[in-house]
Amino acid sequence: MALSDLVPSFADPRFLPHLRDLVIAYVLALLIGWNREHEDRTAGLRTFPLVAVAACGFVQAAEQAMGGQPQAMARVVEGVIAGIGFIGAGAILKGEAEVHGTATAAALWATAAIGIAVGLAAYDVAVMVCLFTMLTLYVVGRLKQKGPQ
Numbered sequence: 530m531a532l533s534d535l536v537p538s539f540a541d542p543r544f545l546p547h548l549r550d551l552v553i554a555y556v557l558a559l560l561i562g563w564n565r566e567h568e569d570r571t572a573g574l575r576t577f578p579l580v581a582v583a584a585c586g587f588v589q590a591a592e593q594a595m596g597g598q599p600q601a602m603a604r605v606v607e608g609v610i611a612g613i614g615f616i617g618a619g620a621i622l623k624g625e626a627e628v629h630g631t632a633t634a635a636a637l638w639a640t641a642a643i644g645i646a647v648g649l650a651a652y653d654v655a656v657m658v659c660l661f662t663m664l665t666l667y668v669v670g671r672l673k674q675k676g677p678q
Contacts, residue, residue: 547589554581554647557659558640564666565633580616580637581644584609588648606645613641632670636662 555578562577591605617634639662646655 554585554644584641584644585648
């Protein structure tokens, strides 16, 4: 097997939808990661796009390998969701009287949902999850900080 067999060709038209979807997942996740980075959270500009791209990639690879078998795809999606749960759990820090990182963990989970949705060509779902996540992090987060003192 030659190296050229392993590396996708940009001239191959089958490659372009995969590239498009990975870019969409990356950009949507970058918007969420930007907030976490600027809030000095444990996960940020690198982590969120990687989660979305990986989730999208798992779905794309499974779709290609399993030829549209719904039960097989469901198992892949379940595995991604469970794996992100473990990553999210690592983002949660418990102190003596406080717990930190739950919003970051939830945002990681939402970012995986974005990647999965893009991988399944449910772009409307991916955009809406991104918008609601950003609304929560950017707007509702500010309301929480300005709440009763």
